[in-house]
Amino acid sequence: MNKDIYIKQQNEKFDVLVVGSGITGGWAAKEFCERGFKTLMIERGRVVEHRKDYIAEGKPVWEYDNRSKVDNLLIEQQYKIQKDCYAFHDGTKQFFGNDRDLPYETTEGTDFRWIRGNQLGGKSLLWHRQSYRMCEDDFLANKRDGVGNDWPIRYDDIADWYSYVETFAGISGSKENLPNLPDGEFLPPFAMTGPEKALKAKIEKAFPGRNLIMGRTAHLTEPTLLHLSQGRVQCQTRNECQKGCSFGAYFSTQSSTLPAAAKTNNLSIAANSVVHSVIYDETRNRAIGVRVIDNDDLSTREYFADVVFLCASTIGTTQIMLNSTSKKFPNGIANSSGVLGHYLMDHNYNARATGDIEGFDDEYYKGRRPSSCYMPNFQTRPELYRKGYLRGFAYGINTYRSDWRGKSQQDGIGSDFKQQLSTPGKWGVDFSAQGEMLPHFDNQMSLNPNKKDKWGMPLINFNVEYRENEKAMMDDAAEMGAEMLRAGGCTNVKSGTSYELPHRAPGIAIHEVGTARMGRDPKTSVLNQYCQSHDIPNLFVTDGSAYCSSGVVNPSLTFMALTARAVDYCAKEMKAQRL
Amino acid sequence: MKPTKLSQPQRRKFMQHLVRTMGVTSATALVYGSNLNVALGFQIRAEKLDAAGLLFDKTTMQTLKHIVNTILPRTDTPSGADLDCHGFVDHQLFHCHSKSEQQVCLQIITQINDYSLAHLNQSFPQLNNQQQVELLQSIEAMKGFTQLQRNQFKFLKSLIVFGYFTSEQGAKEILRYDPVPGGFSVIPLQEGDKSWGSLAYY
Numbered sequence: 006m007n008k009d010i011y012i013k014q015q016n017e018k019f020d021v022l023v024v025g026s027g028i029t030g031g032w033a034a035k036e037f038c039e040r041g042f043k044t045l046m047i048e049r050g051r052v053v054e055h056r057k058d059y060i061a062e063g064k065p066v067w068e069y070d071n072r073s074k075v076d077n078l079l080i081e082q083q084y085k086i087q088k089d090c091y092a093f094h095d096g097t098k099q100f101f102g103n104d105r106d107l108p109y110e111t112t113e114g115t116d117f118r119w120i121r122g123n124q125l126g127g128k129s130l131l132w133h134r135q136s137y138r139m140c141e142d143d144f145l146a147n148k149r150d151g152v153g154n155d156w157p158i159r160y161d162d163i164a165d166w167y168s169y170v171e172t173f174a175g176i177s178g179s180k181e182n183l184p185n186l187p188d189g190e191f192l193p194p195f196a197m198t199g200p201e202k203a204l205k206a207k208i209e210k211a212f213p214g215r216n217l218i219m220g221r222t223a224h225l226t227e228p229t230l231l232h233l234s235q236g237r238v239q240c241q242t243r244n245e246c247q248k249g250c251s252f253g254a255y256f257s258t259q260s261s262t263l264p265a266a267a268k269t270n271n272l273s274i275a276a277n278s279v280v281h282s283v284i285y286d287e288t289r290n291r292a293i294g295v296r297v298i299d300n301d302d303l304s305t306r307e308y309f310a311d312v313v314f315l316c317a318s319t320i321g322t323t324q325i326m327l328n329s330t331s332k333k334f335p336n337g338i339a340n341s342s343g344v345l346g347h348y349l350m351d352h353n354y355n356a357r358a359t360g361d362i363e364g365f366d367d368e369y370y371k372g373r374r375p376s377s378c379y380m381p382n383f384q385t386r387p388e389l390y391r392k393g394y395l396r397g398f399a400y401g402i403n404t405y406r407s408d409w410r411g412k413s414q415q416d417g418i419g420s421d422f423k424q425q426l427s428t429p430g431k432w433g434v435d436f437s438a439q440g441e442m443l444p445h446f447d448n449q450m451s452l453n454p455n456k457k458d459k460w461g462m463p464l465i466n467f468n469v470e471y472r473e474n475e476k477a478m479m480d481d482a483a484e485m486g487a488e489m490l491r492a493g494g495c496t497n498v499k500s501g502t503s504y505e506l507p508h509r510a511p512g513i514a515i516h517e518v519g520t521a522r523m524g525r526d527p528k529t530s531v532l533n534q535y536c537q538s539h540d541i542p543n544l545f546v547t548d549g550s551a552y553c554s555s556g557v558v559n560p561s562l563t564f565m566a567l568t569a570r571a572v573d574y575c576a577k578e579m580k581a582q583r584l
Numbered sequence: 585m586k587p588t589k590l591s592q593p594q595r596r597k598f599m600q601h602l603v604r605t606m607g608v609t610s611a612t613a614l615v616y617g618s619n620l621n622v623a624l625g626f627q628i629r630a631e632k633l634d635a636a637g638l639l640f641d642k643t644t645m646q647t648l649k650h651i652v653n654t655i656l657p658r659t660d661t662p663s664g665a666d667l668d669c670h671g672f673v674d675h676q677l678f679h680c681h682s683k684s685e686q687q688v689c690l691q692i693i694t695q696i697n698d699y700s701l702a703h704l705n706q707s708f709p710q711l712n713n714q715q716q717v718e719l720l721q722s723i724e725a726m727k728g729f730t731q732l733q734r735n736q737f738k739f740l741k742s743l744i745v746f747g748y749f750t751s752e753q754g755a756k757e758i759l760r761y762d763p764v765p766g767g768f769s770v771i772p773l774q775e776g777d778k779s780w781g782s783l784a785y786y
Contacts, residue, residue, distance in 0.1 A: 056606060063763065063764075065752070065755070065756075065763065066750045066755060066783075066786060067750055067751050067752040067755065069625060070625025070626065070679070071625055071626060071675075071676055071679050071680050072626070072672075072676070072746070072747070072750040072786065073750075073785075073786050074676070074679075074680040074786075075680070076679045076680060077679060077680055077681070077682075078679075094785070094786075195768050196768055196769060196770060198770055199770065228601075233601055236606075238601040238602050239601075239767075240767075241764050241765060241766050241767070242765045242766070242767055242768045243763070243764060243765065243784065244784035245784050251606065252602065366773070367772055367773050367774070368770060368771075368772065368773060369770075369771050369772070369773035369777065370768065370769065370770050370771060371762070371765055371767075371768070371769050371770075371771045372762075372765035372766070372767050372768035372769060373765060373768070373780075373782075373783070373784045374768040406779070408779040408780070408783075409745055409748075409749050409759075409779065410746075410786070412745075413741060413742040413745035413746070414738060414742060416724045416725075417724075418654060418655055418717050418720045418721050418724070419654065419655070419657055419717050420657050420659045422655065422656075423655075423656045423657065423659060423661075424659070426745060426748075426749070427661075427758055427759055427778050427779060428776070428777065428778060428779060429773060429777070429779045
């Protein structure tokens with residue numbers, strides 16, 4: 006990247022400030038830059054340069070200090086929370102937040118796992134890349150169930166924006182023509198294994214309406230000219246994505262939106278800039294800039310622009326907003342409704358069913374497929390809901406041949422045992438549920454004004470719990486998963502839930518949403534349907550905070566679409582001089 | 585559905601794209617590996633000593649070395665001790681495991697030796713191979729040992745196996761190693777074919 010792009014002090018006003026550089030920050034910056042707006046992307050963490058800073062990429066396991074595991078002492082001192090993330094290990098720890106510097110509180114009797122990626126690119130470097138569209142029923146769910154508030158948009162409002170971001174980001178997947186999981190603009194899907202095809206056939210026959218498909222994932226299975234022009238090439242199926250990928254084979258800010266934004270010469274980046282608050286001009290009722298604390302030396306500075314886009318992740322954005330107080334907004338900027346910080350949701354990934362698959366002894370695979378199979382939510386409407394709870398869940402479905410990791414648990418001593426360890430064992434499968442979490446007013450993040458972190462930001466207090474609906478859903482998901490595995494001919498079927506475990510508390514799915522929700526009514530929502538603040542016309546929030554319900558699908562693709570849509574609207578409003 | 589494995593012409597095209605985007609040296613290093621071998625953290629010790637380790641004293645280390653070689657004896661591939669799995673277990677427990685897990689391993693190793701002395705009048709390292717095998721089998725069969733001891737032994741055993749297959753020789757030569765697979769596809773498996781030693785997560 007051209008060095009001139011990075012700035013520190015700047016008195017000149019920008020057209021737009023984009024706070025955050027993850028999935029939504031990257032998209033917002035790209036969209037504004039390509040429309041000719043001088044844009045400043047503000048990132049609280051350090052610069053991570055594509056390729057150059059992927060320090061563990063390609064490093065074989067025996068070259069790590071502890072064969073890819075992280076040292077106890079380091080975990081104890083710096084990664085007590087982050088260690089609970091599935092992707093945390095010695096090759097990825099540099100992209101996780103430091104828990105010592107980033108403390109938070111939880112209300113007694115509750116738990117929350119806040120996983121952070123504070124660097125240029127944010128969590129786009131670390132994400133799991135599963136990319137699905139929400140369906141029409143997802144947008145109608147709150148209204149139908151009388152829970153939370155009604156989404157101010159419907160599927161048709163966002164469908165074209167899904168297409169737009171999919172084409173650019175590169176999503177592999179299969180067209181399935183399912184009402185509960187709309188198709189998109191797909192690159193070819195990854196291949197299914199024989200056992201997966203066999204399971205699919207048996208389960209789909211036994212349970213009409215339940216489909217087992219290849220996961221849709223932001224990987225270039227066959228890059229288009231558009232992807233090659235971003236400097237990205239075909240996925241090599243290393244499945245070591247979270248170390249960073251110099252092939253640019255998965256979508257990240259670094260691989261995709263950042264080079265596109267930089268190419269326009271309209272982008273500047275202020276890294277190491279912890280946004281303290283939004284600066285508000287009460288006389289004009291406009292956000293005019295942000296106040297920043299330097300990540301390293303704690304000095305303060307300010308950046309100014311005509312428009313402010315908050316894309317700092319749900320919790321990051323909400324913390325900034327709650328901390329931006331004024332006479333008019335004593336409880337946080339753009340918070341006349343009082344709902345800011347409430348209705349925090351995550352997904353509930355806490356039910357699992359596993360089994361063995363008989364046969365297919367002469368089949369194996371080559372390559373480490375960076376995606377698994379998927380069963381979309383089949384309880385999308387009230388008439389499809391199961392007894393005892395609202396809404397539904399999807400399953401991530403993974404099959405594999407067991408190897409020495411599983412076999413090392415079996416009985417055996419000596420040369421025969423040693424021989425067995427080196428060859429593939431039985432096929433196994435697991436169904437992992439991914440459940441919706443209902444919006445609940447009392448699931449809240451707030452600020453503790455009496456305790457501050459090293460940058461002087463008030464500590465966040467989380468008061469979030471899985472409630473009866475979430476628990477009943479997971480109990481059912483475990484049971485239903487087992488039922489399907491048995492119907493699929495599996496043996497040794499086991500199932501269970503994990504929502505009671507502290508390390509599986511809300512937050513651990515890293516799909517936080519809902520704390521600055523959209524809505525039609527300014528009295529009960531923070532944002533309008535374009536992610537624009539009801540209260541302050543030039544303030545936008547396009548990350549997960551804008552959600553009204555968690556839905557079931559992984560949210561990042563929707564974040565991208567909402568962001569691109571918001572920028573398009575905002576740019577038109579700017580040109581019409583209405584902001 | 586189309587498999588994503590690359591054919592030779594596709595592979596050439598992929599390399600051309602990559603070279604164009606990042607230059608020849610970086611592209612080839614990324615795909616074919618670099619020759620840099622950085623010395624870090626746990627290194628297999630040339631002598632595969634049974635001297636005291638970070639956690640274990642000399643007697644424990646000697647017993648562990650014999651346990652390792654009983655579970656994973658030398659065949660047409662190296663033994664566990666040839667790859668210094670006993671040194672690995674000591675190092676890994678010290679750096680990456682809790683005090684209670686360290687204690688579990690220390691306890692079971694000591695108990696194996698104690699059992700050997702009490703019932704066979706010799707320390708575990710002094711037993712012949714057949715006796716060593718039978719003693720460890722009796723732990724798994726819970727003959728003279730409890731369920732708790734069986735669990736403790738299984739934990740130790742899984743660490744030994746982890747050390748074996750995450751070593752360079754274990755992953756690269758004893759298993760099949762393919763750091764940059766170039767695509768995902770289904771392949772046939774023949775009798776005796778090895779598992780992949782190149783894994784994404786451990």
